[in-house]
Amino acid sequence: xxxxxxxxxxxxxxxxxxxxxxxxxxxxxxxxxxxxxxxxxxxxxxxxxxxxxxxxxxxxxxxxxxxxxxxxxxxxxxxxxxxxxxxxxxxxxxxxxxxxxxxxxxxxxxxxxxxxxxxxxxxxxxxxxxxxxxxxxxxxxxxxxxxxxxxxxxxxxxxxxxxxxxxxxxxxxxxxxxxxxxxxxxxxxxxxxxxxxxxxxxxxxxxxxxxxxxxxxxxxxxxxxxxxxxxxxxxxxxxxxxxxxxxxxxxxxxxxxxxxxxxxxxxxxxxxxxxxxxxxxxxxxxxxxx
Amino acid sequence: xxxxxxxxxxxxxxxxxxxxxxxxxxxxxxxxxxxxxxxxxxxxxxxxxxxxxxxxxxxxxxxxxxxxxxxxxxxxxxxxxxxxxxxxxxxxxxxxxxxxxxxxxxxxxxxxxxxxxxxxxxxxxxxxxxxxxxxxxxxxxxxxxxxxxxxxxxxxxxxxxxxxxxxxxxxxxxxxxxxxxxxxxxxxxxxxxxxxxxxxxxxxxxxxxxxxxxxxxxxxxxxxxxxxxxxxxxxxxxxxxxxxxxxxxxxxxxxxxxxxxxxxxxxxxxxxxxxxxxxxxxxxxxxxxx
Numbered sequence: 001x002x003x004x005x006x007x008x009x010x011x012x013x014x015x016x017x018x019x020x021x022x023x024x025x026x027x028x029x030x031x032x033x034x035x036x037x038x039x040x041x042x043x044x045x046x047x048x049x050x051x052x053x054x055x056x057x058x059x060x061x062x063x064x065x066x067x068x069x070x071x072x073x074x075x076x077x078x079x080x081x082x083x084x085x086x087x088x089x090x091x092x093x094x095x096x097x098x099x100x101x102x103x104x105x106x107x108x109x110x111x112x113x114x115x116x117x118x119x120x121x122x123x124x125x126x127x128x129x130x131x132x133x134x135x136x137x138x139x140x141x142x143x144x145x146x147x148x149x150x151x152x153x154x155x156x157x158x159x160x161x162x163x164x165x166x167x168x169x170x171x172x173x174x175x176x177x178x179x180x181x182x183x184x185x186x187x188x189x190x191x192x193x194x195x196x197x198x199x200x201x202x203x204x205x206x207x208x209x210x211x212x213x214x215x216x217x218x219x220x221x222x223x224x225x226x227x228x229x230x231x232x233x234x235x236x237x238x239x240x241x242x243x244x245x246x247x248x249x250x251x252x253x254x255x256x257x258x259x260x261x262x263x264x265x266x267x268x269x270x271x272x273x274x275x276x277x278x279x280x281x282x283x284x285x286x287x288x289x290x
Numbered sequence: 291x292x293x294x295x296x297x298x299x300x301x302x303x304x305x306x307x308x309x310x311x312x313x314x315x316x317x318x319x320x321x322x323x324x325x326x327x328x329x330x331x332x333x334x335x336x337x338x339x340x341x342x343x344x345x346x347x348x349x350x351x352x353x354x355x356x357x358x359x360x361x362x363x364x365x366x367x368x369x370x371x372x373x374x375x376x377x378x379x380x381x382x383x384x385x386x387x388x389x390x391x392x393x394x395x396x397x398x399x400x401x402x403x404x405x406x407x408x409x410x411x412x413x414x415x416x417x418x419x420x421x422x423x424x425x426x427x428x429x430x431x432x433x434x435x436x437x438x439x440x441x442x443x444x445x446x447x448x449x450x451x452x453x454x455x456x457x458x459x460x461x462x463x464x465x466x467x468x469x470x471x472x473x474x475x476x477x478x479x480x481x482x483x484x485x486x487x488x489x490x491x492x493x494x495x496x497x498x499x500x501x502x503x504x505x506x507x508x509x510x511x512x513x514x515x516x517x518x519x520x521x522x523x524x525x526x527x528x529x530x531x532x533x534x535x536x537x538x539x540x541x542x543x544x545x546x547x548x549x550x551x552x553x554x555x556x557x558x559x560x561x562x563x564x565x566x567x568x569x570x571x572x573x574x575x576x577x578x579x580x
Binding site (some may be wrong): 006008014016018019020021022023024026027028029030031060061062094103104105106115116142143144145146147149150151157158159160161162163164167168170172176178183192198284 | 311312315316319350351394
């Protein structure tokens, strides 16, 4: 594999030279935010929604005033994708608080570190291939989702050990995605995905009033379902409700709509609503990108 | 100021060249652990306790088998301190899970990234100067401590946004350290320090059964207090108990024993027990290092 090209602080650099100083607060404290982006045919999927969420994450960390114009950020991603001659790709756009003189307390003067990592991914849309090999197998893990009063769930930050520990909990199981509960025992989401399930013809997903990241793909799927006239509910659900679901699927930017085949050893069908929503999603990508 | 020398993956390098790849999991996810060390007269204070805690933090993140022999880690710190010609210093020793091919789920084969950052600090012991300018002013913040069921409080990791947000909560106040409560409202600790208070002649500090980092300086102070015959209690305390304390102080590796002058606007005295423990601490440092 030839070396990829990444983007660091305004410059395209070979992957092996794409570095940050060890005093960067992104490295010291995970003091940074990011977005996982999907590029279809050279264009970023739902760019405005991602840029909005990045701005909100930065506001939570209190350095939103250092965010460059969104057209500038978009161009960094597109330049990186183009430099690698990718048409369909994954991109990770990240902004950290950079190097500061002091210790933990952030200084108000911020020179952020802005980086872009890219990987090639299969084409999306109706002629696309899924990035996953098969349906997801879910298992509920011991690690609970961090409550928003400790770290706001709607900020997508470099503090990703909570999800990492959830994935480590899956070792020695056959599952490849976690179901994370909040500290009250409500179902929230996966380590890197939002969870949907179908109960008596109704599409349900945990509310963002809970400790749930407001996924961009989650929003697109909710819109598509509503447009199709499906009954949709966002709320507070127990694990029993998910285990007894007629269908279930998980969503994120790279997986798109990924069916679930089992929850804690209970078989779940890849039923008609999941299949239709996956098809509607592919058509939406096709219509907006190809 | 001349450029410092740091240590990255076995090599001494100038500070400006001390970098990690942006694919390092320490940068992407804060997937790493660290220890803040105090070097007095060229020797690391309580090195064995720090090495033990580093090993426990690594075990929580499940890559403890990659920890080099403790003598090797110790030497990296001492080499870095010596390269800068520091006698008395602060050092941050860090181990991350390094670069891995996959996404969030950690792979079992780990090539850790090991780094050392150092700064010169004043001499400790009975002839030493404190690193802080004056007593600490504490204020209770909105940000709650992350519960251990989401991220174990006894692991010292690069996921330090919780403490960063606590410090940001102090903006526009006169306080320089936070009091963080757990999600049940119990007092836990500061953003970077353990909290002690004196109530009717008894020394009290929140128990590590709560979401509290087991501080090395905290342990030394508890030992010194017990040796001195002070009544000591570790337990579960409300904010009201701390606010009404006769004395209070905070501890960490660089602050050592730092008196508290106010809690949420309530004056607290730098009383006799605080002064005696600070003196006993200085004598302990003197006895073991100079």
